[in-house]
Amino acid sequence: MKPPAQFYVSNRVLKLNVGFLINDGPGHSQDSEFSVPPVRVAEDLDLEYIRGPIRLSRNKEGILVQGSLQVGVLSECGRCLDPIEQHLTIQLEELYSYPVTAGVEFCVHEDGILNLVPLLRAEVLILTSRGVLCRDDCKGLCPECGANRNHTTCDCEAAVGDPRLAQLKQLLDRK
Numbered sequence: 065m066k067p068p069a070q071f072y073v074s075n076r077v078l079k080l081n082v083g084f085l086i087n088d089g090p091g092h093s094q095d096s097e098f099s100v101p102p103v104r105v106a107e108d109l110d111l112e113y114i115r116g117p118i119r120l121s122r123n124k125e126g127i128l129v130q131g132s133l134q135v136g137v138l139s140e141c142g143r144c145l146d147p148i149e150q151h152l153t154i155q156l157e158e159l160y161s162y163p164v165t166a167g168v169e170f171c172v173h174e175d176g177i178l179n180l181v182p183l184l185r186a187e188v189l190i191l192t193s194r195g196v197l198c199r200d201d202c203k204g205l206c207p208e209c210g211a212n213r214n215h216t217t218c219d220c221e222a223a224v225g226d227p228r229l230a231q232l233k234q235l236l237d238r239k
């Protein structure tokens with residue numbers, strides 16, 4: 065079951081203050097280790113955890129973000145709709161321009177805040193857009209009664225809707 069909304073911390077934890085790095089000037093960098101509790105990244109994305117190293121490097125253009133982050137995403141099986149937790153690894157490598165530059169997607173804001181939310185959201189959505197199955201041989205839902213065939217059997221399978229298949233079944237049954 066998905067935890068209630070108040071279980072998740074605010075995405076403020078993903079808005080990093082990099083003012084000191086901006087001031088330090090090109091050539092400086094900061095390494096840190098992310099360990100974020102369940103967080104509401106965006107209206108349409110909650111992550112169960114974010115863990116891993118992240119490096120912020122100041123260069124002439126702005127701040128280069130590099131990281132290899134493990135994240136947990138709750139989703140549902142594409143076939144039987146059972147809830148599943150996906151464990152994904154996200155490679156981040158993105159330049160945040162400084163100062164804010166028109167037409168550039170990722171920028172460090174004038175107040176020194178680097179907002180990881182749009183970057184993280186985009187990367188996670190790319191990885192989850194393919195959909196997943198709870199297991200490779202998931203039996204899915206019965207199209208007749210909606211029963212989850214992984215957990216239960218139903219009587220619908222005996223009733224074959226397609227008349228050609230029904231004929232075939234009769235032939236097979238006779239053997």
Ligand SMILES: [Zn+2]
Pocket residue numbers: 141142143144145146197198199202203204
């Ligand atoms: Zn499934």
Ligand SMILES: [Zn+2]
Pocket residue numbers: 206207208209210211218219220221
């Ligand atoms: Zn059924």
